[in-house]
Each structure stands twice: as C-alpha cells, then as structure tokens.
Amino acid sequence: MEDEKKLAEFQTRLKNGESIEPKDWMPERYRKQLVRMISQHAHSEIVGMLPEGNWITRAPNLRRKMALLAKVQDEAGHGLYLYSAAETLGVDRESMINDLLSGKAKYSSIFNYPTLTWADIGVIGWLVDGAAIVNQTMLAKSSYGPYSRANLRICREENFHKKQGYEIVATLANGTDAQRKMIQESVNRWWWPSLMMFGPTDKDSPNSAELTKWKVKIHSNDDLRQRFVDLTVPQAKAVNITFPDPDLKFNEETGHWEFGEIDWNEFYRVIKGYGPMNRERMNARKKAHEDGRWVREAAEAYAKKKKVLHEN
Ligand code: 3HC
Numbered sequence: 001m002e003d004e005k006k007l008a009e010f011q012t013r014l015k016n017g018e019s020i021e022p023k024d025w026m027p028e029r030y031r032k033q034l035v036r037m038i039s040q041h042a043h044s045e046i047v048g049m050l051p052e053g054n055w056i057t058r059a060p061n062l063r064r065k066m067a068l069l070a071k072v073q074d075e076a077g078h079g080l081y082l083y084s085a086a087e088t089l090g091v092d093r094e095s096m097i098n099d100l101l102s103g104k105a106k107y108s109s110i111f112n113y114p115t116l117t118w119a120d121i122g123v124i125g126w127l128v129d130g131a132a133i134v135n136q137t138m139l140a141k142s143s144y145g146p147y148s149r150a151n152l153r154i155c156r157e158e159n160f161h162k163k164q165g166y167e168i169v170a171t172l173a174n175g176t177d178a179q180r181k182m183i184q185e186s187v188n189r190w191w192w193p194s195l196m197m198f199g200p201t202d203k204d205s206p207n208s209a210e211l212t213k214w215k216v217k218i219h220s221n222d223d224l225r226q227r228f229v230d231l232t233v234p235q236a237k238a239v240n241i242t243f244p245d246p247d248l249k250f251n252e253e254t255g256h257w258e259f260g261e262i263d264w265n266e267f268y269r270v271i272k273g274y275g276p277m278n279r280e281r282m283n284a285r286k287k288a289h290e291d292g293r294w295v296r297e298a299a300e301a302y303a304k305k306k307k308v309l310h311e312n
Helices: 002-015 028-047 049-053 062-087 093-101 119-139 145-173 177-196 208-213 221-238 264-274 278-291 293-311
Strands: 249-251 256-258
Touching: 028 049, 028 062, 028 093, 028 208, 028 278, 049 062, 049 119, 049 278, 062 093, 062 119, 062 145, 093 278, 119 145, 119 177, 119 221, 145 177, 177 221, 177 264, 221 256, 264 278, 278 293
Parallel strands: none
Antiparallel strands: 249 256
C-alpha cells in the first residue's frame, strides 16, 4: 500500500515535469534502468577515446593535433561525469568498470569500427558526435536530475567536437582529388554504423516503453534517427558528399528524408561482440586498466593518509 502511494506520487511528479533527485523515492525498475543506461553511456565515452586516440600522433599538423587531443580528453571527462551520475544511484564505479571489462555491460556499437584514414577523424566528429548530440539533447531533458545535467554539459562540448569534425570534412571535400576520394570513402564506411547508434527500430526496442513511461526517453529511437538524417543530408550536400544509400530521397509530403533498410544483422553481430574491432577495444581497455592500477592505488593511499592527518 505504502509503495503504491509512493509510486502514484512519483508518477505525478513526472507528469508535472519535476526532476527526480538521488535522495528521492524511486521505483526499483527506474533505478535499474538508469544504472544500465548511464553506465553504458559512460563506457561508450571511455571506449570512444580509443579509435580517435589512435590518430593523435599522426594528425597532419599541430592545430589538428591540439584539437584532437582536447577532444579525446573531453570524452574522458564525459565518462567521469556519467560514472558520477550513475554512482548517485548506489552503484560503485569499480563494479561498473568490472562489468565493462568482463563483457557483461555494453558500450556503443559505433566504437567497434576501425579508423583507417585521417578522414575518419573528421567523419567521426561530424556523424558520430552529431548523432550523439541528437540523442543526448533529448537526454538533457530526461527526468533524472544528475543524468540530465551531465548531458547538458556533454552536449555543449559535443557541439564543439562536431564543428571540428565538419571542418575537417569540408577541408578535405574542397581539397585535391585524392583528399575528396578519401573523405567520400570514409563517409561510405561510417554512414550506416552511425544510423545504428540510435538503437533498434521502435518495434524491436525492449527498453523503450519503460524508459518513455519514466520520461527518461522523450523521443523514440526511430524518431531520433530520422531527425539525424534530416539534419545531416543538407550538410552533406553543402560539401558535395553523398551517402551510400540509393533509397535516400526527400518526401515532400512528410518533409522528411526517407532512407533504405539498415542491416540489423550487422548491428546485432556488433553488439554481441563480433564487430570488426570488439576484441581490440576490450584488450586495449583491459591493458589501460592494468597499467593504471598503481595510479589508483597511490591516489587511494594519499586520500587515506590525508584523512588520518585531518582527523588528528
Ligand atoms: N550500441 C550498443 N548497444 C546498443 C545500441 C548501440 N548503438 N543500441 C541499443 N543497444 C542495446 C541496448 O543497450 C539494449 O541492450 P541491454 O538491454 O542489454 O542493455 C538493446 O540493445 C536493446 O535496445 P533498446 O532500444 O531497448 O535500448 P535503450 O532503450 O536503452 O536504447 C540507446 C538504446 C538509444 C543507446 C539508449 O540506451 C541511450 O540513449 N543511451 C544513452 C546514450 C549513449 O549511450 N550513447 C552512446 C553514444 S556514443 C557517445 O556518446 C560518445 C561520444 O563521444 C560520441
């Protein structure tokens, strides 16, 4: 009876657009769904540093190198905001990281593709960060306060990332024949995986109904994917880039760009661990975790010593 009353109050708060804060009562399913989603999001930011980090030493000039270094560092910061937001729900960071390293927790499918050329750095900024912004602008309005505030900060920085990416794309698109070829080839490889970032179609998305009910998601996977396509096609046209989809066409009646069928077999293969780079990404994360062990231990020992000194 008590819980039913609390649940009714919780739902009224959501209906009134109130933000739910860590110490507020919340249904167990709401807490669990948020932990799953926020920790996966955090893992994506951290694993997402790997494909781009791979190009820091090979950036074509100092300006590009500085921007890429700052971007990769920002992604680490996003991971930290998100792990902290998840911790407010009563999970500790170590267990979340263990779930990532053991393969129990997911991270975004997109980071299981290789970065083969410098053009990929531009295309990731434009398409991957662009898709993340569409998704996370919605999440900045989600019902859980710490998650929505983390996304607000993340989106501000992702906007900068997208601009640096599009600037690289525009530069290469206006460059030599070889540069144009390189950028188009990169777009051809990243277009479909970028559309997959939004998750399965609404009818195949097991979590959407619950997340929408709790106002964590405000728009569906398909609606956000469509918004991304509508925003991106004119940007591609502006730099004479094409997308590898013969079915892409504008529908005058709906005002939307229609697109072809996504290869969902590929999506499920990648999220089950069989994408082109899954194994390399996890091995690199495990190595980084082991290499950083002494830093964590030293920081913990320092914090402990400081506490003892403070108490005396
Ligand atoms: N990659 C990996 N797994 C995915 C996925 C993707 N692109 N899309 C969906 N999935 C998984 C879900 O996690 C879920 O698995 P689980 O139940 O075992 O956890 C399953 O596929 C079914 O999908 P659902 O649609 O039911 O899942 P959700 O309702 O949670 O929606 C989501 C999926 C849209 C990714 C949503 O979780 C979300 O918005 N997450 C937060 C944002 C996020 O994680 N973004 C990562 C993008 S990368 C990034 O931000 C880094 C930046 O630097 C670019």
